Each structure stands twice: as C-alpha cells, then as structure tokens.
Amino acid sequence: MMDFVHLDEKWFFLKKDKQRFYLGENEDVPHITVKNKNYIIKVMFLCAVTRPRWDATRLRIWDGKIGLWPFAVYEPAERASKNRPAGTLEIKTYSVGREIYHQALCRMVIPRIKEVWPSGKRVVLQHDNAKPHVAADDPEVVAACSLGNWNMKICPQPANSPDFNANDLGFFNSLQSLQYKKRAKTIEDLVNNVDSAFKELHYTKLDSVFRTLQSVLQASMRVDGCNKYNIPHLSKDKLRADTGLLLPSLACTEEVYNRAKSFLSSVQLK
Numbered sequence: 416m417m418d419f420v421h422l423d424e425k426w427f428f429l430k431k432d433k434q435r436f437y438l439g440e441n442e443d444v445p446h447i448t449v450k451n452k453n454y455i456i457k458v459m460f461l462c463a464v465t466r467p468r469w470d471a472t473r474l475r476i477w478d479g480k481i482g483l484w485p486f487a488v489y490e491p492a493e494r495a496s497k498n499r500p501a502g503t504l505e506i507k508t509y510s511v512g513r514e515i516y517h518q519a520l521c522r523m524v525i526p527r528i529k530e531v532w533p534s535g536k537r538v539v540l541q542h543d544n545a546k547p548h549v550a551a552d553d554p555e556v557v558a559a560c561s562l563g564n565w566n567m568k569i570c571p572q573p574a575n576s577p578d579f580n581a582n583d584l585g586f587f588n589s590l591q592s593l594q595y596k597k598r599a600k601t602i603e604d605l606v607n608n609v610d611s612a613f614k615e616l617h618y619t620k621l622d623s624v625f626r627t628l629q630s631v632l633q634a635s636m637r638v639d640g641c642n643k644y645n646i647p648h649l650s651k652d653k654l655r656a657d658t659g660l661l662l663p664s665l666a667c668t669e670e671v672y673n674r675a676k677s678f679l680s681s682v683q684l685k
Contacts, residue, residue: 416629416664418535419570420465420481420528422542423582424511427594429456429605456602458508459486460609461516462582462590463524466625467618467661470533476660478618479625482527484519485606486511506602516547521559529565537566543580544571576642578631585624590616622662623651629665636667636675 432452436445449455460483467479487508495501509515520540528538540560542548549556551569560567577583593612599605626649634644655662 416625417466417468418537419539419541420463421581422461422463422524422540423580423587424459424461424486424545425582425587425591426457426459427591427605427609429599429602431595456605458506458602458605458609459511460484461486461519461524462587462613463528464581464586464621466581467622468533469661472533476618477531477533479621480613480616480618481531482524483610483613484523485609486515486519487602487606506606508602511547513547513549517549517553517556520549520556525556525559525567528567529563536564538568540567540569541572541580542569543577544574573640576635578642578646579628579635581621581624581628584628584631586621589620589624619655619660622660623655626651626662626665633665633667633671636671639674639678 430447430449432455434445438444462483463481465479465481468477469475470477485508487506489504490507491502492499492505493501499505524540528540532538538560548571549569551571553569556569560569572579590609590612593616594608597604597608597612599608627646630647630649631644634647635642638644649665651662
C-alpha cells in the first residue's frame with residue numbers, strides 16, 4: 416500500500432448543473448447563461464496520490480499529494496473579440512488519447528514521483544483499464560521508470576473496480592467540494608481553483624481515503640473479489656483523535672486472508 420501511486424483522470428466543471436441558493440428578501444436569483452449542462456466549461460485533470468506518511472529524512476509528515484496536471488495549454492487567440500484582442504494567450508483544452516497520456520507519464524508524472532518520493536526507489540503506478548492508458552510493458556515508459564536505478568512499474572487495477580483507486584473512492588469528491596466553494600467565471604479561474612484546492616486539501620482527508628481503501632479491499636476479499644459489497648464505516652475521525660494525525664493500517668483478519676487464499680487456489684489464473 417505504501418509503495419502504490421494511484422493515477423486517475425477527472426473532469427472538473429466550472430459550475431454545478433444544479434445549485435441551491437439562499438437569497439435575501441429583495442435579492443435577485445442568479446442567472447446562469449448556459450445552453451444546457453453539456454456546455455458548462457470543464458477541464459480534465461490527471462491526479463497522482465499515495466498514502467501520507469512520516470518522512471524521516473525531512474522530519475515531517477509528507478502529505479502524499481504528488482501532483483495534479485490539467486490537460487490544457489496556453490495558445491494565442493486566432494480572432495479578436497469584445498473580451499480580448501487577437502493573439503492574447505488563452506487556455507485551450509485538448510482531447511486525451513494514448514499518446515497524450517504516454518507523454519504525461521514520461522514527462523510529468525514519473526519525474527515528479529522521483530523528485531518528491533520520501534524514501535526508497537520501489538514504486539507501483541496503479542491506473543484503471545481506460546483505452547488511453549498505456550500498457551505495463553510499454554518500452555518508453557519502462558525506460559522512464561527504470562532511469563536512475565528506480566524499481567518502478569505500472570500495474571492496472573482490476574476491471575470494474577473503481578473503489579480500488581483512492582481518487583475515485585473519495586479524494587476527487589473532497590477536492591471537488593473544495594473547488595466549488597471558490598468563485599470562477601473563466602476557464603483560467605477553473606484551473607487555478609482546482610490547483611489551489613489540491614494544495615489546500617489537508618492530508619488527513621487523503622489518509623482517511625486510504626484507510627477506507629484497505630477496508631474496501633477486505634470487503635472485496637470476503638465476496639471472492641466481486642464488487643457487490645458495502646463500503647464499511649470506520650469512524651475515522653474518532654480513531655484519529657485517539658491515535659494521532661496518521662491512521663494506523665487496517666490489519667487483515669485471518670478469516671479473510673484464508674478465504675481469499677482458498678479462492679485463488681481454486682481458480683485458474685491467466
């Protein structure tokens with residue numbers, strides 16, 4: 416668990432498609448000029464996180480937030496408008512395919528991990544099986560991972576198991592809730608707000624998500640790897656008050672371990 420880096424993409428929107436406002440007696444209702452919810456400004460981000468931990472080298476807690484990168488670029492405006500002259504730099508989004516994701520891994524994610532990783536050189540990059548995601552044996556990615564004598568590799572997560580990724584399990588929800596509290600009118604505001612929310616979100620939120628992830632893995636083991644389970648409630652805030660800032664790892668019970676071991680021995684793995 417401590418060696419895994421969870422990667423995932425998410426669309427972040429400028430506004431919610433449904434919002435609730437509390438208005439004064441003579442206050443006007445906010446007017447949103449969008450054709451429909453499909454026209455709300457949005458940007459896709461790639462996020463990389465791992466479990467927070469004590470950094471013995473720097474003598475402080477490392478928050479586990481490796482990086483958050485928007486799939487957007489500044490380009491000069493081709494035509495003039497009432498808002499800006501031609502040639503003004505503005506943010507443009509672009510589609511994310513296999514080549515774009517490949518470049519993001521080799522040029523941004525992997526170098527950033529090597530820059531901020533607190534100790535050791537063994538890292539496992541976990542992502543889902545989306546079409547743009549590169550294969551684990553991609554030669555350029557393997558070369559980028561091993562550069563500098565690092566023991567780094569890609570491990571795709573099980574199919575139809577979004578709860579096995581810390582981003583989908585809860586981190587994205589916490590990040591989006593904080594982002595929506597910030598005022599935004601333009602795509603630049605959206606990118607800046609998501610970036611600031613990522614920096615401001617306290618590491619205890621991410622630590623709680625990874626604690627829940629451990630319980631989810633055990634819940635899946637109880638049903639032989641199926642995703643038909645309920646996410647357990649762990650009273651993490653109360654536990655943190657008793658144990659300190661970082662939550663202890665959730666030990667796997669002998670019953671769950673033996674059940675999973677028995678199931679694996681009964682199936683033929685490819």
